[in-house]
Amino acid sequence: xxxxxxxxxxxxxxxxxxxxxxxxxxxxxxxxxxxxxxxxxxxxxxxxxxxxxxxxxxxxxxxxxxxxxxxxxxxxxxxxxxxxxxxxxxxxxxxxxxxxxxxxxxxxxxxxxxxxxxxxxxxxxxxxxxxxxxxxxxxxxxxxxxxxxxxxxxxxxxxxxxxxxxxxxxxxxxxxxxxxxxxxxxxxxxxxxxxxxxxxxxxxxxxxxxxxxxxxxxxxxxxxxxxxxxxxxxxxxxxxxxxxxxxxxxxxxxxxxxxxxxxxxxxxxxxxxxxxxxxxxxxxxxxxxxxxxxxxxxxxxxxxxxxx
Amino acid sequence: xxxxxxxxxxxxxxxxxxxxxxxxxxxxxxxxxxxxxxxxxxxxxxxxxxxxxxxxxxxxxxxxxxxxxxxxxxxxxxxxxxxxxxxxxxxxxxxxxxxxxxxxxxxxxxxxxxxxxxxxxxxxxxxxxxxxxxxxxxxxxxxxxxxxxxxxxxxxxxxxxxxxxxxxxxxxxxxxxxxxxxxxxxxxxxxxxxxxxxxxxxxxxxxxxxxxxxxxxxxxxxxxxxxxxxxxxxxxxxxxxxxxxxxxxxxxxxxxxxxxxxxxxxxxxxxxxxxxxxxxxxxxxxxxxxxxxxxxxxxxxxxxxxxx
Numbered sequence: 001x002x003x004x005x006x007x008x009x010x011x012x013x014x015x016x017x018x019x020x021x022x023x024x025x026x027x028x029x030x031x032x033x034x035x036x037x038x039x040x041x042x043x044x045x046x047x048x049x050x051x052x053x054x055x056x057x058x059x060x061x062x063x064x065x066x067x068x069x070x071x072x073x074x075x076x077x078x079x080x081x082x083x084x085x086x087x088x089x090x091x092x093x094x095x096x097x098x099x100x101x102x103x104x105x106x107x108x109x110x111x112x113x114x115x116x117x118x119x120x121x122x123x124x125x126x127x128x129x130x131x132x133x134x135x136x137x138x139x140x141x142x143x144x145x146x147x148x149x150x151x152x153x154x155x156x157x158x159x160x161x162x163x164x165x166x167x168x169x170x171x172x173x174x175x176x177x178x179x180x181x182x183x184x185x186x187x188x189x190x191x192x193x194x195x196x197x198x199x200x201x202x203x204x205x206x207x208x209x210x211x212x213x214x215x216x217x218x219x220x221x222x223x224x225x226x227x228x229x230x231x232x233x234x235x236x237x238x239x240x241x242x243x244x245x246x247x248x249x250x251x252x253x254x255x256x257x258x259x260x261x262x263x264x265x266x267x268x269x270x271x272x273x274x275x276x277x278x279x280x281x282x283x284x285x286x287x288x289x290x291x292x293x294x295x296x297x298x299x300x301x302x303x304x305x306x307x308x
Numbered sequence: 309x310x311x312x313x314x315x316x317x318x319x320x321x322x323x324x325x326x327x328x329x330x331x332x333x334x335x336x337x338x339x340x341x342x343x344x345x346x347x348x349x350x351x352x353x354x355x356x357x358x359x360x361x362x363x364x365x366x367x368x369x370x371x372x373x374x375x376x377x378x379x380x381x382x383x384x385x386x387x388x389x390x391x392x393x394x395x396x397x398x399x400x401x402x403x404x405x406x407x408x409x410x411x412x413x414x415x416x417x418x419x420x421x422x423x424x425x426x427x428x429x430x431x432x433x434x435x436x437x438x439x440x441x442x443x444x445x446x447x448x449x450x451x452x453x454x455x456x457x458x459x460x461x462x463x464x465x466x467x468x469x470x471x472x473x474x475x476x477x478x479x480x481x482x483x484x485x486x487x488x489x490x491x492x493x494x495x496x497x498x499x500x501x502x503x504x505x506x507x508x509x510x511x512x513x514x515x516x517x518x519x520x521x522x523x524x525x526x527x528x529x530x531x532x533x534x535x536x537x538x539x540x541x542x543x544x545x546x547x548x549x550x551x552x553x554x555x556x557x558x559x560x561x562x563x564x565x566x567x568x569x570x571x572x573x574x575x576x577x578x579x580x581x582x583x584x585x586x587x588x589x590x591x592x593x594x595x596x597x598x599x600x601x602x603x604x605x606x607x608x609x610x611x612x613x614x615x616x
Contacts, residue, residue, distance in 0.1 A: 076585050085585050134465060148551070150458055157442060157553020161585045168547035169581060171479045172540065181546065181581045232480065238489065239476035240551065243456070245465020273477065273489045277384050277393050277469045 002065065006302045007052060007108070009071040010115060010294030011035065013089060013142025013191075016048065018055045019295040023067075023307065025126070027292060031055055041092050049105035056106075067307045069108050070298030072115030073098070074143050076161040079113040079301075085161070088143065088178040111301045115139065116163055118297025119287070120147020121154050123250045125300060127293065128285035132248040136240060137287065138165065139253035139294075140233075144186040148244075166190065168236050185236045189229050194255065201225055212258045226261045233262075234269025241274045241282050252287025310373065314610045315360060315416070317379040318423060318602025319343065321397060321450025321499070324356065326363045327603040331375075333434070333611065335600060339363055349400045357413035376614045377416050378606030380423030381406070382451050384469040387421045387609075393469070396451065396486040419609045423447065424471055426605025427595070428455020429462050431558045433608055435601065436593035440556040444548060445595065446473065447561035447602075448541075452494040456552075474498065476544050493544045497537050502563065509533055520565045534569045541570075542577025549582045549590050560595025 005028070010017040012035070020029040033051045038044040052069055075087040082099020102110045120129070120137035129135040135149040144166030148155040155162055166186035167179050174183025175193075187193060191208060198206045201221050214222035237249060256262065263284060271279050289296055313336070318325040320343070328337040341359045346352040360377055383395040390407020410418045428437070428445035437443040443457040452474030456463040463470055474494035475487050482491025483501075495501060499516060506514045509529050522530035545557060564570065571592060579587050597604055 076583070146551075150463065155458065155552075157586075158555050158589055159553055159585045161583065161589075162551065162553040164550040164583060164586070167550040167583055169543050170477075172543050179583050181550075181583065235477050235480050239547070242472040242475040242489075243454075243470065243548065243551075244463075245467055245470040247466050275384070275469065275472060275475055275487050275489065277467045278465075278472070281466055281469075 003067045003307070004065045005061070006067050006299045006307070007055065007069045008295035008298035008302070009048065009052065009069065010118075010298060011048065011071065011073050012115070012294075013074060016051050017291070017295055018051055019292075019299075020055075020059065020061070021295070021299040023303070025296055025299045025303065027295065029059060030295075039090070041090060041096065044087075044090055044093075045096075045098070045101055045105075049102055052102075052106045052108070063108055066108055068302045069102065069106060069110045070118075070302035071098075071102070071110065071112045072118040072294045072298050073112060074115050074145070076159065076164070077112055077114045079111070079156070079160050082110070082112055084112065085159075109306055111305050113298070113301050114145070114147070114160065114163070115294050116145030117147040117154060117156070117160075118301060119252060119293040120149060120163070120297070121300050122289050122293045122297035123252065123287055124149045124154070126296070127288035128250045129248050132283075134244060134246050135248040135250060136165065136244070136246055137250040137252065140189065140251065140255040141253040142191050144190050165236065165240065168239065170232060170236055185232070188232050189255075191254065194225070194229060197228075198225055208254055209257075212255070215258045215261050223261050226258045227265045229255065229258070230262045230265025231269050234266045235273060237266065238270050238273035241270060241278045245278050246282050248283045248285060250285045250287050252290070252293055256286055311375045312373045313369070314375050314607045315363065315377045316603035316606035316610070317356065317360065317377065318426075318606060319356065319379065319381050320423070320602075321382060324359050325599070325603055326359055327600070327607075328363070328367065328369070329603070329607040331611065333604055333607045335603070337367060338603075347398070349398060349404065352395075352398055352401075353404075353406070353409055353413075357410055360410075360414045360416070371416055374416055376610045377410065377414060377418045378426075378610035379410070379418065379420045380426040380602045380606050381420060382423050382453070384467065384472070385420055385422045387419070387464070387468050390418070390420055392420065393467075417614055419613050421606070421609050422453070422455070422468065422471070423602050424453030425455040425462060425464070425468075426609060427560060427601040428457060428471070428558075428605070429608050430597050430601045430605035431560065431595055432457045432462070434604070435596035436558045437556050440591075442552060442554050443556040443558060444473065444552070444554055445558040445560065448497065448559065448563040449561040450499045452498050473544065473548065476547065478540060478544055493540070496540050497563075499562065502533070502537060505536075506533055516562055517565075520563070520567065523566045523569050531569050534566045535573045537563065537566070538570045538573025539577050542574045543581060545574065546578050546581035549578060549586045553586050554590050556591045556593060558593045558595050560598070560601055564594055
């Protein structure tokens with residue numbers, strides 16, 4: 001049988017996206033599963049394996065025509081050994097050999113990597129960062145992660161743990177973060193922090209989608225809130241731009257939907273705060289691949305490791 | 309005539325070091341000139357040229373046996389075109405073709421680069437960062453600069469402006485910095501800031517050398533001051549370590565002489581604030597080449613560009 005397809009999974013804080021990709025990384029089918037019940041290690045492992053198996057079963061796919069399964073995970077991953085060091089939002093998770101466990105449970109070859117790295121890989125290959133030698137691709141969501149492209153290649157660091165820009169301290173002192181650090185960027189502009197700030201500002205609970213819609217409609221409170229998010233992100237990015245003299249920054253993930261107000265505040269803050277040479281060089285783009293970046297990146301991972 | 313020597317210059321905020329290196333980068337002679345009078349563009353250019361010329365003259369060197377002059381400068385440099393974008397402490401300096409001007413005034417080939425990059429190059433080739441694929445080498449002094457080694461090579465960025473870790477914001481709000489930014493690390497732990505803090509703490513002016521000596525003698529005030537410096541540096545480095553998953557950080561420059569209290573506070577802060585995988589990976593070293601790192605790096609620059 002000729003192998004034709006890749007199963008690509010993007011495991012986020014709120015849902016698991018599963019996609020069937022052909023060998024040109026085109027999405028042929030998609031499904032989404034809630035991760036609400038994946039609240040401990042065993043439930044998460046079984047949840048991912050069940051999602052893959054039910055995806056295959058419901059589409060009557062033969063395992064013989066599938067190259068393998070690519071999975072992006074929201075935490076530091078040893079991609080070569082297939083070990084997930086930890087997942088910030090899943091208790092009891094420590095150095096789990098996720099690749100081997102899933103290979104047994106799905107009967108398919110499995111490649112795993114950090115989700116933000118896969119998004120960066122996808123955006124660099126066929127998205128907004130295409131053609132830029134040195135780029136940072138961010139995902140803003142439950143977690144604030146990133147992937148660095150250095151000299152045209154995904155930069156991993158010795159433990160494949162590079163790119164954790166959500167855990168750059170924005171201040172010397174500030175709120176505790178799930179990572180064990182303090183005053184991390186994510187503690188200010190992760191989804192949970194934004195929703196909390198919005199509750200204070202509006203006097204009632206409000207969703208991120210609604211906040212984004214209100215900002216696009218120029219609602220003053222929503223504009224104020226997203227301006228602050230853009231400024232905080234801009235301060236952290238100013239430091240990175242000064243350190244790395246980047247060509248491009250690509251912003252993706254849920255809150256990038258807030259649109260112009262977010263992007264304008266990021267750009268203005270970088271122009272005000274970063275050094276002139278670096279500030280003039282860097283281009284700020286919205287991610288092109290949107291919600292599909294994670295699964296497309298997971299597809300590239302499998303293609304490059306198993307299918308080339 | 310066979311060329312044998314390199315003239316290497318390290319231009320700091322307080323003095324200009326000039327060294328004669330042989331082709332194996334061994335220092336054969338050294339001299340130091342005060343930069344106090346180099347307070348505008350023309351005086352600085354003439355000062356550097358005069359230093360080179362008097363160094364050659366006083367040693368009765370023939371220009372025929374000199375490969376060229378390597379110069380490290382405290383600001384962003386376009387090393388290939390030989391242009392210095394600006395120097396934070398010299399007014400009126402903007403995109404000066406320093407290489408060409410000096411070649412005319414010294415009648416020798418000239419290579420220029422950012423001083424912190426040259427220190428990093430030297431520390432990676434023959435110093436504390438030797439053998440580490442991904443490393444950051446800092447120079448703490450009048451300015452707080454750095455050079456990044458990525459995958460074993462000096463990482464420059466598109467404008468050769470990478471490595472400016474002194475201009476990573478330590479807080480959202482804070483003191484204005486000479487670079488145009490706000491709350492930059494350098495505004496907290498550059499020499500000027502430390503001397504100001506020490507004046508407050510001790511009630512009188514005190515030199516950095518004295519502060520370092522007092523810290524080594526366990527003077528409580530000096531220990532407190534250097535602990536704070538180490539903690540602030542540690543917070544900024546935690547963010548970099550999380551972003552880059554570095555193998556090694558090398559700390560050099562004047563204030564690295566404060567010794568154990570500085571290094572212990574940097575290490576402890578990184579262990580407390582950075583993510584566990586990254587914090588465990590990174591090794592913190594004192595620079596090995598000390599005050600010679602700048603001139604040795606300038607020598608490597610000339611050797612690799614003109615003599616190989």
